[in-house]
Amino acid sequence: MKARFIVLLSAVMLGSGAFAQDCTTTAALAYDDAKAKNYDAAYEPLMKVKEECPDYSLATFQYLAMVLNYKIDKATGDEKAKYIDELIDVYMGRLEHYPEKTKKGDIYSDIALLKFDNKVGTTEDRFNAFDKAYTEDKDNFTSPKGLYAYFDLMVNMQDAGDRELQDVFDIYDRVMAKIEEEEINEADRLQPLIEKQDAGEDLTSKEAKTAKIAEQRLTNFNAVKNALNAKLGARADCDNLVPLYEKDFEAKKGDVSWLRNANARLSAKDCEDPLFFKISEALHQLEPSAASAYSLGQLAEADGDRSKALEYYNEAAELEEDPADKAKIYYRIAQNYKSSGSFSQARSFYKKAIQAKPSYGRAYLNIADMYADSANNCGETAFDKRAVYWLAAEYVAKAGRVDPSLSNHANATVAAYNGRAPQKADVFQEGKKAGDAIQIGCWIGETVRIPQL
Structure with a gap:
């Protein structure tokens, strides 16, 4: 009996070893084919490894995704549908077998994009796939195309009469907030590198x-925002919003959630309608918040009461916790100070906006604009006054770096400012050279270095 057990155990061990050896050999050959982009040859061996030994290596799922994407592009009809199903199975298999090395948001987003690109299922099915990516792992749902598709599908359902206009607004707000979050993340990564370059240091190849x-990601997110706004179109005009909220106001004026949503939408479009005032007041009484204070500031500003408007805006800034929204409030305060000629106070709030949202390029542009406007008043000599334009050009250049949507305007403005700044002959006549520091006086109080001309 004991001898029989040993024989059986040996057989099992030998079989297990043969199985493992077969996986190793098959996988190695399949991986080589996949690396060489010989996808047709890699397909069946990779499928075999996935089915028979899915825990062998994460690479099996990575290469299979490449192979199946290739085959989907080449196939049509039922064959294409088969490969799509297999790719979805590969994505889910990776999540099952390698959860610690796989982000749910990435996987669900990839599946949703696969369905979106190939029109798999109904519009609602495709929307639900993106909604799953957002609701289950928002942090890792970062695909610019995926975020656009998420909103696009909701708009299509509303156009078909399957969703309400408010549903469109809800997804729009959700997607825009996510994009702004990602823009802040990318700008945070970029900012220290810009500062390093500004200090005259070269970036490493990795940097x-x-x-x-x-x-590039900032450029992509900006393109998505433009596309979202174009898609939203006239749906968000005051002519549509006011009747939408007017009919429900009496029934909803005690509903904080409804008031909050209505207030945000009317505020975003600067709808100067009595309804906006009623909603803002009702919201501020029930739940004083950054949004309600900001709206009351808008109304005070529209009435010409700048002092009251700034009071509300400052209250809104103190209450606001979201960095992107806080930046918008600071920017609005800065614009008020700038328009009244209070440049120093305006700069202070523009810089607060930049601190809250490093990708706020327009804040840099406005600081540059104020510097350029002050050039004739900031310097003892004509040379020093013209040197202010170098400083203005630096701020404009930063605007173009952190917000690619401004790059064309920024490039043209930098060239214009540099044209007004001292030229090479002027620097020589002053007995100065590239790299020398010029102290800018008056309210500006900054130092600029002579650039290489």
């Missing part, structure tokens, strides 16, 4: 790559 990726 240069990081900067390039951050700038």
